[in-house]
Amino acid sequence: MFSIEAVNDTERHDVVDQRLTADNADRSPVMRSLRDTPADDDVPLEVYATDGDGELAAGLVGRVQYHWLHVDLLWVDARHRGTGLGSRLVARAEETARDRHGCVGSRVETWDFQAPDFYRKLGYRVVATVEDYPPGVTEYTLIKSLAPKG
Numbered sequence: 001m002f003s004i005e006a007v008n009d010t011e012r013h014d015v016v017d018q019r020l021t022a023d024n025a026d027r028s029p030v031m032r033s034l035r036d037t038p039a040d041d042d043v044p045l046e047v048y049a050t051d052g053d054g055e056l057a058a059g060l061v062g063r064v065q066y067h068w069l070h071v072d073l074l075w076v077d078a079r080h081r082g083t084g085l086g087s088r089l090v091a092r093a094e095e096t097a098r099d100r101h102g103c104v105g106s107r108v109e110t111w112d113f114q115a116p117d118f119y120r121k122l123g124y125r126v127v128a129t130v131e132d133y134p135p136g137v138t139e140y141t142l143i144k145s146l147a148p149k150g
Helices: 010-027 029-034 085-101 116-121
Strands: 043-050 056-065 068-076 105-111 125-131 138-145
Touching: 010 029, 043 085, 056 085, 068 085, 085 105, 085 116, 105 116, 116 125, 116 138
Parallel strands: 068 105
Antiparallel strands: 043 056, 056 068, 105 138, 125 138
């Protein structure tokens, strides 16, 4: 007999996270080799641009883990879109991820009305689509190699 509850519980959340991490390490030699190393840490990586008045003009919020950059948020003020500012932020994040954190790839999720073409122009390729997420919208997952060229 089980009791099943739909609740938010920080303590049980942490237990599930710890147990899944242990199970993953038991089942995967790769995950086992990464466990308790710097690559296992979820490290914030943020890049911001301010204008001449010191006002926030754009920002990229991401994180690095398992030798990958995860771009979580990218925003450019409407007044600065089309100027290359977003591309510069992504390039700086990729460079920092590769050079400071040893990242070999980058990934991002974006909706069809946001920026899939923007990321394609930066060398990202679509590896997954989720239609109707949310209903009427398509979500794209894109990745890019950050391996040094040459």
